[in-house]
Amino acid sequence: MTHAITRRLFALSALALAAAGAQAQQWPTKPLRIVVPYPPGGSSDIIARAISQPLGEALKTTVIIENKPGANGNTGTDSVAKSNDGHTLLLCDVGALAITASVYNRLPFNPSKDLKGVTMLAYSPHLLVVHPSVQAGNLKELVALSQKQKMDFAVTAIGSAPHVAGVAIEKATGAKWEYIPYKGGSQAINDTVAGQAHVLMNGMLATLPFVQSGQLKVLGVSKATRVALLPNVPTIAEQGVKGFESGTWQGVLMPANTPPAVLNKVSAELTRIIRTPEVRQRLSGQGAEVHTMTPAEFTTFFERERANWAKVVAQGGVKIE
Incomplete structure (x- = not known):
């Protein structure tokens, strides 16, 4: 009896994995939206426009960029967190997202619970x-x-x-x-x-x-070492603020209810696209370094950033009602 139950559980697990794989293969079934929670022209917007066309070509669909600023980036982020269409992505400053839980007394979403990391894309000091x-x-x-x-x-x-x-x-x-x-x-x-x-x-x-x-x-x-494009510009740490380092991390997230197979599919495509010579050179020419992560690595990074910024926020006394 025990062996029969075990075999049945294995069979059910195999079916579930097969279904998840099929779902990822069929996805997307309609155009994708990349929500940038800031106005056009900023770092996140620049990267969104660099990846949107190749992402659409790879996934054989249309990719629409939607700039949705408001409430320090929280308006656009909240709209993605509450999205249920399975085809909405958030491209934002991950550092800023990690800070929100510390500086706001109330948020309409929980960054750690309502969103899942897909991949990091780039860092610029x-x-x-x-x-x-x-x-x-x-x-x-x-x-x-x-x-x-x-x-x-x-x-x-x-x-x-x-x-x-x-x-x-x-x-x-x-x-x-x-x-x-x-x-x-x-x-x-x-x-x-x-x-x-x-x-x-x-x-x-x-x-x-x-x-x-x-x-x-x-x-x-604000980097630990000087940057190649500005070799004569000293770091802030060099100028007396010991250990100081900060920067803008651009990454992509999706709603927490997104199937893992879809997260992995998008992560793989974005990783490939951002690493292509054309995109990498385009970004490096403006001082951005390509950084990619798996969804699991992204989660670990985000929680570490959230903890680090919480200390800085507490020391600075920054708080928003």
């Missing part, structure tokens, strides 16, 4: 930049200047990774910033270029072109 009119050539001079005059610090949003990183620098150096929140990186960049803000911290992918054109002046990079 933050650049600390200023409007060219700011009379500072390094972080020490900027800190001294901020103690003498009002200094507006543009951030992609209150509670975003660049904001929390700015708070960490402020606490470590004695700088005095007045944070000006925007609805995304592109708007924060544009206002700093226009001289409406003095200082900006933002992902290198979106910010580097403005440094190269002379519209912004870079004072530091």
Whole structure:
């Protein structure tokens, strides 16, 4: 009797695996939506547009990019977390997503429970930049200047990774910033270029072109080591903020109810696409490094990031009702 039951359980398991495999092979059955929870022009948007066409070609479907900003990225993220169509992806700054649980007292979704990681795509360090009119050539001079005059610090949003990183620098150096929140990186960049803000911290992918054109002046990079595209720019850690490192991690997530076979299928395709010479070179030319992960590795990374940022948020006292 026991052997019969065991054989039946094995048979049922085999059928379930076969069904899951068939489901993944048949998926997608309609166009895919990639939701970017920020306005056009930011780092996540740039990467979404780099991968959308090859992803559609690989999966033989149409891929639509939907910019859905609002509530510091939470509006678009919540829409994906609650999506039940099985064909909606979220492409966002994973670091910012990891911070939300620490800076918000209430969220309409649980980042760890309502979303599943598909793969990481790219990392770019933050650049600390200023409007060219700011009379500072390094972080020490900027800190001294901020103690003498009002200094507006543009951030992609209150509670975003660049904001929390700015708070960490402020606490470590004695700088005095007045944070000006925007609805995304592109708007924060544009206002700093226009001289409406003095200082900006933002992902290198979106910010580097403005440094190269002379519209912004870079004072530091938030990586542990200097970057090849800006070899003469010292790291923030080199300039006295010991151990400082931050950056923008772009990754793709899907709703928690997505079948594992589908997650693995999308992960494999995106990993292949982001590693192609054409896409890799396109991103590396703007300072983004390709980083891919399996869904399991993504989960481990996300929980580690959430724990690390929780400490920074607590030290900085950043909180949003």
